Amino acid sequence: MSELRLTTTNDGSHSLLNADLNEHYHSQHGALQESIHVFLRSAFDLVQKPSVSILEYGFGTGLNALLTLHEAEKTKKKIHYTSLEASPLNADITEQLNYAEKAGIDADLFANLHRAGWNKVVEISPFFSLEKREQRFEDYSPEPNTYDLIYFDAFAPNYHPEAWSADVLTACYKTLKTKGIWVSYCAQGAVRRTLMSVGFDVEKIPGPPGKREMLRGRKA
């Protein structure tokens, strides 16, 4: 397990520094505001269905899952949330994270996301089921035409190029339903070109505070 350090980002929400990679889990401009902008406002809000299946690459701190769970409760949408993670965090770290407090969400919900067992489906609430899969992105072959949304939250391509390979992004494309959405904080031209080469319609859209652009792909 890499050495991890708790950090505080500019909006007051925590993040982690992977000291081996020297890479942060979130934008230093604000972890909470980045997650809300990239995954909720730029992707989740676009799916107008009563039941939504989401696949996340990188469960990490569980921040995206927490915010999506909260949206599920507010909108009464039924969310099936699957998340891949090669290195689950220990409770001594997750118990320090201030996301529930900063987002004004019940702290028990956040604790329940982390207490949920791995590699099985757990009903966190009537509106949110969670399957955390302890698995490398590169080894996962999801079923075709399964997900409405993909939250792609891997470490940046310069730190972890394999996560952004044509093979991984092809698996993303195949597992999305028609009109499904892939979204990431990343705006790199090379990633954009790989997304296009595997079939996505790709847009560069405004990024979260501190970042001009980010990428969103759609399965035609």
Ligand SMILES: C[S@@+](CC[C@H](N)C(=O)[O-])C[C@H]1O[C@@H](n2cnc3c(N)ncnc32)[C@H](O)[C@@H]1O
């Ligand atoms: C940028 S962090 C973001 C995680 C999470 N979404 C969050 O908000 O905390 C990337 C995550 O991907 C995980 N990861 C890195 N390489 C991986 C791999 N090959 N397969 C699966 N997970 C990986 C890391 O452990 C880390 O939790």
